Amino acid sequence: MAKKQSKPAKTSNYDASLDDKKKHARKIVRGLARLFPDPECALTHDSPFQLLVATILSAQCTDERVNATTPTLFKKYPTAEKLAASKQADVEKIVHPLGFFRAKATNIRKMAQTLSEQYAGEVPQTLKELVALPGVGRKTANVVLGTAFGIPSGVVVDTHVKRITNIFGFTTSKNPDIIERDLIEVLPKKEWITFSHRVILHGRATCIARRPQCTECSLLKICPRIGLKPL
Template identity: 45%
Template sequence: MGSPLDSREQQAEEVVERLSEAYPNATISLRFSDRLELLIAVILSAQCTDERVNRVTEELFEKYDGPEDYANADQEELAEDISSITYYNNKAGYIRDACGIIASKHDGEVPDTMKALTELPGVGRKTANVVLQHGHEVVEGVVVDTHVKRLSRRLGVTRESSPERIEQELMELLERDRWQEFTHLCISHGRATCTARNPDCDDCVLEDVCPSSKLDGEVDLASGEAW
């Protein structure tokens, strides 16, 4: 057996190859027509399903047009517009404040750098990565959502627990041109098969290489011991 890093590199490569065959059309499921709509949709998607976000934004994007509209919106009215979304009061505030900054400091354009994006209210590295990848075609990192975190650990690709540490490790293990794809593959597989509860291991294309399908818990590929 090689070094722990080598073992995890091989595991990560095998995971991507198999999932890319199983989900050849995996991509972002949020609906948007421009960068601002993308940013708003991703802010709304935190701890909320993309399906629900898409239902809400269908009317939201018809009502508001441009960052000034959101920035000048009545806080309570905007919150009511997104009231079926989790943490809608907080998210309404994030959207208003972020759009105010975009209008006043960025000439009404959604920023195209990690630094500028993460300075916006309600925008962390995960949200910024999504906006960069799908709004600006800039792949600066790996989007680590709940699916990516769960699958990466179950599959023995990482033993880290924080999204930031998981992202850094995935960036080391994966080829850069697979960073964006890896997220979409994990989301597709996480929804279809490797669910948070009662994953369907029997019908999983990764069952024979997944340490979690054989042991109760996650394992370290280097040592074979549960952690």
Template identity: 50%
Template sequence: MAVSAAAKKFAGQVSQLLKKHYPDAKCSLNFSTPLELLVATILSAQCTDERVNLVTRELFRKYKDVAAYAEAPPKDLEKAIQSTGFFHNKTKSIQGCCETLLERYNGQIPQDIGKLVDLPGIGRKTANVILGTAFGIASGVVVDTHVSRLSQRLGLSQEKTAEKIEQDLMDQFPKKEWIVLSHRLIQHGRKVCAARKPSCGKCPLEAICPKVGVEGKG
């Protein structure tokens, strides 16, 4: 699908206003290596970054490399990450990833979207976070719960699935903006354009926002 010039112009306005208001938006998950970011991002599913950072402070002290996660008794890992929710699934994902990394990639994290998505528990969202934030590779736009919601409200996409929303965003924003755009949209979604009670009065995008689906408008 070709994108209209009007759509790209609107995207440019969004981009400019976000840049002005969130000049140095960055990843809010604490990490010091690509592996730590991979683990933190798996833990971040349906959980606040604040909670993830609380858990990983101890977790990263105990598990230093891929082998440490792969060899750990599952019960130990489950206990360590319990408070982030979905802990059975997340433990299987972390250990499955680390086992596969040892088997196929000599314990290294591949810098390739296809290979990352092929790992257990890694979808496009997590893969885009790892590539963009750990390696500086613009493989796509990170579409999480915040980016999905903001894309709808701003009228950037009418699609429902994360995959289709991501394609719409990639079509409207230049590739060089994808990584920082993701961080800015997420920060804006957390602080201003919140799910339940959006602070439209304090929103820097107020003047151009169609407010699709926002109560009182739409």
């Protein structure tokens, strides 16, 4: 008896018109909004400066681990001026659990020194100024501008967003810069900030990397499930 062959995984209809892509994106956005009406940044912070520090520290590290470490850091160095005056060894000791602790300690100290010297300790509110700071890339700048200041400078692309937007069919790329460009093209600008927060929450709750709970997902009817095995 011949072995029954499984259906191939869906492939992205990336040749669809831009209008069709935008319609699909709006459906996904509405579905995510119903699931997560009030999304918040997962990184604990009390100021734009603290959010900037926490986001730099979150590189290649979980938000949970960062949140477990930053209370000690922020208690000792609550402002840019205090962190700028810190000793490298002291900061390294605090951020050691986060991995790459020498580089991260160096980056946040240099960033704080730049803020103190050039911006009177305040976090600038433009993408150009933020990405010029030590340790700050476009992703970090987008997080800070969107979460701290409500400025939609772009779409944050983390590991959840990278994976799930491919599943949604919004992009076919694995490159964060290209993914962000593709998302900016199809998402309404007013959704740029909250979209990433919602996708991250969705990735943790249902669209889990190693075991996506598709049959329990309220987005199943509108999600093309690109690259996933047939149900």
